[in-house]
């Protein structure tokens with residue numbers, strides 16, 4: 001396995017979209033085309049499967065210096081109300097495009113830190129949305145909670161509004177790691193919020209752990225995993241630390257490249273971490289995600305219903321996902337769009353009654369074919385190509401897979417590809433073979449984090 005990781009650990013996308021953001025063709029995109037695409041998808045899919053909303057709540061009180069998310073650091077809570085008013089106004093702009101009441105199937109509050117907002121303000125925001133929609137049966141509402149500022153009242157208020165899933169950012173319990181990433185957070189605090197969530201009735205409780213952080217050793221990782229097991233979250237995200245200091249605005253600092261585990265050490269963190277999680281009863285569901293057997297995510301994997309979008313893996317699929325808030329990404333299956341990335345510009349555009357999308361991509365037929373196959377590989381670990389509906393490079397792509405077949409990472413049968421158990425860690429590498437936009441235009445500088 002070691003030499004396989006050496007061989008395949010290269011920079012690569014995480015495929016929450018295809019084409020991936022750096023390969024969006026700006027020339028194909030206009031806000032007008034985006035609106036038309038939303039109208040089309042809404043008509044096609046609202047009645048049947050409903051829609052998803054993602055709300056980006058960007059504020060955090062302090063900067064964690066490993067974080068790669070779009071955030072705004074402030075201690076001023078006076079930003080809350082104007083921001084949520086902008087989000088509600090933005091939603092009104094979308095409502096004008098719809099010919100019937102949206103059926104809300106999935107809702108996710110991400111960030112930044114949603115629990116930066118007071119429970120009362122979150123309630124105002126959500127009620128503002130709920131009065132304009134019909135809530136679907138078996139709705140899936142989730143949010144990201146920072147253990148240091150999630151209160152019992154947050155959990156209760158959101159539960160009463162229909163939320164059943166929460167993910168808590170844990171990362172690592174080791175004091176040296178926590179100091180380096182500027183995120184001091186005790187196990188007792190995480191225990192408290194996790195127990196509150198269980199008591200209130202949440203059933204999809206997840207913890208985010210990250211491997212490859214500065215100063216992280218296997219001993220620290222093992223202790224973090226064993227502590228996590230005491231709390232038995234239903235799910236776990238086990239993310240590889242994405243070191244992307246070149247990306248504007250992420251603010252990854254406060255430690256040196258030399259403080260990061262070497263490739264060899266990071267590999268051990270991943271491999272031994274995965275082994276330990278499996279010994280402790282967690283099943284790898286999709287890339288980076290583990291769950292206990294009873295959890296919906298695992299059940300949807302078995303039923304082949306697992307889906308992946310900008311929110312990560314989800315157990316249901318909707319064709320239309322409207323992203324609200326600064327930097328939020330929306331997906332209409334036929335197009336992607338991203339909102340402007342600063343709070344002030346976002347608020348200004350919404351004030352001027354403009355849907356605040358500033359970049360995006362309209363998928364052509366070939367993109368749609370590739371998107372479907374990459375999604376199959378990421379979610380079902382298999383896909384079958386139809387040679388009559390493919391692309392000129394298909395045979396070449398299969399040629400490239402031969403090496404992975406020899407390494408027993410995939411099984412190939414005609415035009416059917418199955419990723420093997422051993423190949424799961426290399427799913428991103430398999431998907432990359434079919435990433436036509438990247439293959440045709442290889443990046444000259446580093447734009448992606450490493451695949452492992």
Ligand SMILES: C[S@@+](CC[C@H](N)C(=O)[O-])C[C@H]1O[C@@H](n2cnc3c(N)ncnc32)[C@H](O)[C@@H]1O
Nearest residue numbers: 066067068111112113144146169208239241242
């Ligand atoms: C928006 S935060 C979660 C909510 C809240 N802000 C918190 O920190 O608890 C989303 C998650 O992304 C993950 N994350 C952020 N930056 C990362 C990076 N550079 N590499 C890998 N994972 C990262 C962390 O696990 C983090 O918990």
Ligand code: SF4
Nearest residue numbers: 060063064067111112
């Ligand atoms: S990890 Fe969470 S709290 Fe920390 S800066 Fe990123 S979004 Fe904010």
